Amino acid sequence: MLARLRKSFAGFVTSLRAEMGNGRETRAHNLFEAAAAYVSACAEDDQERIDEATTWVSPEALSFGVSELACRAVIALARERDESPRTVARALLGLPAA
Numbered sequence: 191m192l193a194r195l196r197k198s199f200a201g202f203v204t205s206l207r208a209e210m211g212n213g214r215e216t217r218a219h220n221l222f223e224a225a226a227a228y229v230s231a232c233a234e235d236d237q238e239r240i241d242e243a244t245t246w247v248s249p250e251a252l253s254f255g256v257s258e259l260a261c262r263a264v265i266a267l268a269r270e271r272d273e274s275p276r277t278v279a280r281a282l283l284g285l286p287a288a
Contacts, residue, residue, distance in 0.1 A: 219246035225255025 224246040231239035244252060264282070268275040280288060 221251040221255040
């Protein structure tokens, strides 16, 4: 996991340098778009899409977006299962019930 993050960050830095140097304007991506793209790419083990999503926003913004996506997903699953968010989160992580 750490290697994947390190590689993604290296791709981010490389693409940032390339973007600064080419002088062309690109569409700004929303941090939630970046988070959705990043998480779905991770779920599908698509390194190319992971690398692309990491270039859309800053690492801090991506981290916030992923965290927000996780919270919303846990809440949605908790409502669907009629369980508490804590129970759902622990189950998703394979932790014993508290």
